[in-house]
Amino acid sequence: MEKISPQEPARLEIESISVGYNGAPVLQDVTFQIPHGARVAVVGPNGAGKSTLFKALVGLLPLRSGQIFIHEMPLGHHLDCVAYVPQRSEVDWRFPVTVADVVMMGRYGQMRWLQTPGRADREVVRTSMLQMGITELANRSIRDLSGGQQQRVFLARALAQQPHIFLMDEPFTGVDSTTQEATLQLLDHLRQQNVTVLISTHDLTLAASRFDSILLLNKRLLAYGTPQEVLTPEYLRQAFGTHVLKLADGAVLVDDCCPPEDDHVHGSSREAE
Amino acid sequence: MNWLLEPLQYAFMVRGLLAAVLVGVLCAIMGTYVVIRGMAFLGDAMAHAILPGVAIAYLLHGNLLVGALVASVVIALGIGLFSRGGMVKEDTAIGILFAAALALGVALISSIQTYAVDLSHILFGNVLGVSTGDLWMTAGLGFCVLLVVAINFKQFMVISFDSVLAATLRLPAEFLRNLMLLLLAVTVVVSLQTVGVGLSVAMLVTPAAAAYLLTRRLLPMMLVSALIGACSSLIGLYLSFYLNIVSGSAIVLTATVIFLVVFLFNPLQGLLRRRS
Numbered sequence: 449m450e451k452i453s454p455q456e457p458a459r460l461e462i463e464s465i466s467v468g469y470n471g472a473p474v475l476q477d478v479t480f481q482i483p484h485g486a487r488v489a490v491v492g493p494n495g496a497g498k499s500t501l502f503k504a505l506v507g508l509l510p511l512r513s514g515q516i517f518i519h520e521m522p523l524g525h526h527l528d529c530v531a532y533v534p535q536r537s538e539v540d541w542r543f544p545v546t547v548a549d550v551v552m553m554g555r556y557g558q559m560r561w562l563q564t565p566g567r568a569d570r571e572v573v574r575t576s577m578l579q580m581g582i583t584e585l586a587n588r589s590i591r592d593l594s595g596g597q598q599q600r601v602f603l604a605r606a607l608a609q610q611p612h613i614f615l616m617d618e619p620f621t622g623v624d625s626t627t628q629e630a631t632l633q634l635l636d637h638l639r640q641q642n643v644t645v646l647i648s649t650h651d652l653t654l655a656a657s658r659f660d661s662i663l664l665l666n667k668r669l670l671a672y673g674t675p676q677e678v679l680t681p682e683y684l685r686q687a688f689g690t691h692v693l694k695l696a697d698g699a700v701l702v703d704d705c706c707p708p709e710d711d712h713v714h715g716s717s718r719e720a721e
Numbered sequence: 722m723n724w725l726l727e728p729l730q731y732a733f734m735v736r737g738l739l740a741a742v743l744v745g746v747l748c749a750i751m752g753t754y755v756v757i758r759g760m761a762f763l764g765d766a767m768a769h770a771i772l773p774g775v776a777i778a779y780l781l782h783g784n785l786l787v788g789a790l791v792a793s794v795v796i797a798l799g800i801g802l803f804s805r806g807g808m809v810k811e812d813t814a815i816g817i818l819f820a821a822a823l824a825l826g827v828a829l830i831s832s833i834q835t836y837a838v839d840l841s842h843i844l845f846g847n848v849l850g851v852s853t854g855d856l857w858m859t860a861g862l863g864f865c866v867l868l869v870v871a872i873n874f875k876q877f878m879v880i881s882f883d884s885v886l887a888a889t890l891r892l893p894a895e896f897l898r899n900l901m902l903l904l905l906a907v908t909v910v911v912s913l914q915t916v917g918v919g920l921s922v923a924m925l926v927t928p929a930a931a932a933y934l935l936t937r938r939l940l941p942m943m944l945v946s947a948l949i950g951a952c953s954s955l956i957g958l959y960l961s962f963y964l965n966i967v968s969g970s971a972i973v974l975t976a977t978v979i980f981l982v983v984f985l986f987n988p989l990q991g992l993l994r995r996r997s
Contacts, residue, residue, distance in 0.1 A: 506889045532889050539883045543757055544933060544942045553883070556875050557890040589937040605886075 459484040460505075460613060460644060465514030467497070467504040473512055474500040478669045484612075485642040487635065489655035491678075492665035493688050498648035499535065501665065502615045505646075506532045518613065531606035535617040537598065541590055547601050548586040551576055554608030572608050579637055580604040581630050596627035603634060613644045620651055632658070652679060728962045736856050737848040737915075741954035741972060743856075744915045745924065747863040749950025750870065751908040752929035753943045754901060758881050762812060763800070763902075765922035766819035767909045770796040772826025772918060775843055780829065785843075786858055789913055793906030796822060801899050846917035846969035848958065859911050866904050877901060878939055915954065916969035927976040928953060931983040949979055 460482040467475040475497040482488055490498050503509040505516065507523060516523040518530065555569040577583045580600040593601065599619065606614060619631050635658065638645050649655055655662050656675040664671040664678050666687045671678045728734045755764045774792020778785050796818055803814035870877070880887045880897050887894045912921040932946035957972030
């Protein structure tokens with residue numbers, strides 16, 4: 449397994465974690481380090497544990513074993529430095545809040561219990577909405593938003609958290625082109641801010657072109673390194689099994705549009721070569 | 722104007738009005754959470770579940786409010802205990818406890834001699850029988866509930882809207898949920914005097930539902946809800962005085978009429994507005 453050599457001390461360290469819901473663990477014995485400000489694509493078939501990894505990183509799922517260190521401190525020490533945008537936000541979209549209210553919730557982590565939003569908070573909310581192109585929606589009720597607008601509101605809220613680590617679960621899946629473009633611009637903005645970014649994606653082209661490194665996951669960590677190092681037919685076959693098709697010109701096609709929920713069969717089909 | 726002042730000659734009527742308005746405001750504000758979190762069933766169950774507490778307090782000649790308060794806290798914590806960690810689904814836990822408590826309450830009350838009258842007061846309220854002590858207790862409890870809501874306003878909003886963010890921000894979600902259950906329990910107990918066990922869910926849900934249709938943000942929704950709750954109590958009590966009908970019913974029916982008017986004619990999304 450390749451490792452990128454960190455330019456500076458790793459700011460996110462995952463030490464042999466296993467994570468699961470009620471049954472068997474979804475992630476097993478995963479270890480990696482991500483340096484400060486890196487942009488990492490998390491790639492793997494459905495059910496590989498990409499969302500599970502993110503949920504573990506924000507403390508939504510307990511660790512069965514292993515440890516997570518952020519800035520060399522155990523998880524939970526830095527309350528406000530990880531932001532997470534789930535693939536589909538399971539919130540009630542009829543809730544009586546405006547777009548600006550939702551983005552302001554991103555500031556709550558940095559306010560004391562009784563504190564009300566101050567000028568600095570409102571300024572962060574304003575620039576976050578500007579970055580995601582939703583300024584004109586600020587006073588709209590969230591009941592009236594389209595799917596892409598909802599996604600941008602949640603990205604703006606995560607941005608308003610001013611996180612050191614930004615997790616996005618499949619931000620490019622099933623969104624309109626405006627939102628896709630705004631998300632790509634957000635990536636560049638976060639690069640300038642030196643924010644560490646982890647994105648799970650099915651889009652290998654995007655992963656290869658826009659990211660420093662790729663983390664290939666299928667319940668275990670299969671490979672972690674630069675796109676050239678990771679996106680090899682061997683690794684992809686290990687990850688996606690028989691869903692990988694190597695084309696004549698060296699391109700690799702991954703057929704992963706509607707895989708079964710439980711993906712462990714893929715792991716056993718790697719000897720089919 | 723005389724008809725407005727006439728009922729106020731009677732001290733019991735003044736106390737009743739004050740109690741009804743206090744309860745109307747309190748229920749309407751907690752009802753905002755009930756509506757946006759979809760806890761109407763819980764609110765209704767809570768109201769019925771305090772019956773054994775009231776019955777025991779009555780049998781022991783204690784304060785009915787105190788008895789109800791103890792019962793509601795026991796029920797709120799019981800629901801939290803049963804549904805903890807997903808062992809039993811929350812609405813199932815509510816159903817079990819609610820029916821059991823109601824059965825126990827009726828069983829206890831049926832052993833009392835003046836069964837019918839007392840039961841009807843408990844079920845439908847007796848706002849005109851509110852004593853000065855009751856009034857102070859209502860005001861005190863109401864103030865405490867509103868204070869806790871004000872202190873936890875941000876946190877309640879986050880746990881109600883987005884549990885993932887609540888977890889990311891490391892909010893003590895379980896504690897906050899239990900706290901909210903407790904506040905709901907206290908509110909239901911206080912509403913016992915005016916509208917009784919049977920109708921308290923209406924005081925929680927109806928003004929807040931009307932306010933939801935009129936507003937787009939949580940705080941304005943609460944304030945509008947409180948206003949509707951207070952008006953329902955005032956108008957309802959006057960109607961009850963002049964038409965000689967049960968006060969609880971008059972209050973609830975007034976709130977329902979306000980809701981219907983809002984539902985049909987409100988400028989944001991009224992049924993009739995949308996079609997025209």
